[in-house]
Amino acid sequence: MNGAGDEPLLELVGLTAGYDGVAVVHDVNLSVGAGEVVVLLGANGAGKTTTLSTISGLLPPLEGEVRYLGDPVKISRRRPAASAAALARSGLLHVPEDRGLFNDLTVREHLRLATRPEVGDDHVQLVMDRFPALDPLLDRRAGLLSGGEQQMLALARALVARPRVLMVDELSLGLAPLIVARLLPVLREIADDFGLGVLLVEQHVALALSVAHRGYLMQRGRIVISGDAADLASNLAQFEAGYLGDARSSS
Ligand code: ATP
Numbered sequence: 176m177n178g179a180g181d182e183p184l185l186e187l188v189g190l191t192a193g194y195d196g197v198a199v200v201h202d203v204n205l206s207v208g209a210g211e212v213v214v215l216l217g218a219n220g221a222g223k224t225t226t227l228s229t230i231s232g233l234l235p236p237l238e239g240e241v242r243y244l245g246d247p248v249k250i251s252r253r254r255p256a257a258s259a260a261a262l263a264r265s266g267l268l269h270v271p272e273d274r275g276l277f278n279d280l281t282v283r284e285h286l287r288l289a290t291r292p293e294v295g296d297d298h299v300q301l302v303m304d305r306f307p308a309l310d311p312l313l314d315r316r317a318g319l320l321s322g323g324e325q326q327m328l329a330l331a332r333a334l335v336a337r338p339r340v341l342m343v344d345e346l347s348l349g350l351a352p353l354i355v356a357r358l359l360p361v362l363r364e365i366a367d368d369f370g371l372g373v374l375l376v377e378q379h380v381a382l383a384l385s386v387a388h389r390g391y392l393m394q395r396g397r398i399v400i401s402g403d404a405a406d407l408a409s410n411l412a413q414f415e416a417g418y419l420g421d422a423r424s425s426s
Contacts, residue, residue, distance in 0.1 A: 210371070214375045217392060279316055279318065283314060294308075
């Protein structure tokens, strides 16, 4: 494992998850260490978002467990949103596909709301240094930002809260390939510099593997290939065949 610690920050152990008692994700084992970027790949409908929603506490696991900082995560079946909020406060943050921004709030207001009292200005500045394009936009409302600027704000807002693990769902959604090629490496730099664990869900296979330490391919709710990102990238044809197999079987 890459990164400082031997113990994973985040671990899925035999995780089965789904909706209304019906499993769509089966027996998933996956880990993310400190300073490590891990990518979860798969065709549409493979179960990636369901996996992230279960990790962040929005869906209770049907079987198996999520371990965060070595302890099993306890999700209240009656109040999953409260469990998810507590988990986020403890440093397990999820940047969802829709980025979760408020159109009428400015960049500065988003960052201020996300910054905890114990987080110093120096950390906020370190985060902002990673996204210099946001600097002239501090007083602009999020609804008026471009897609790439919104994604930068969603990442910066998560990072000022000093997460231990950051999950990013489809960072590339709706963005030009050039913007994606600029943003994905920032996640790798941030993981290295802050000792953060990053779990990335992506459609851009080659680009995602180029910034990740390790990768997993999910097909119809199961992990079918996993390994070192460089090894997976060197077998890209086989990896992409896994994708196409899934897309064909679901069409
Ligand atoms: P995409 O890349 O298209 O977002 P994904 O890999 O994230 O795909 P999921 O969104 O996790 O896949 O969906 C996995 C399966 O669960 C799909 O068959 C989907 O139809 C089903 N599913 C997703 N959300 C719900 C829901 N709220 N209720 C019932 N089934 C759902």
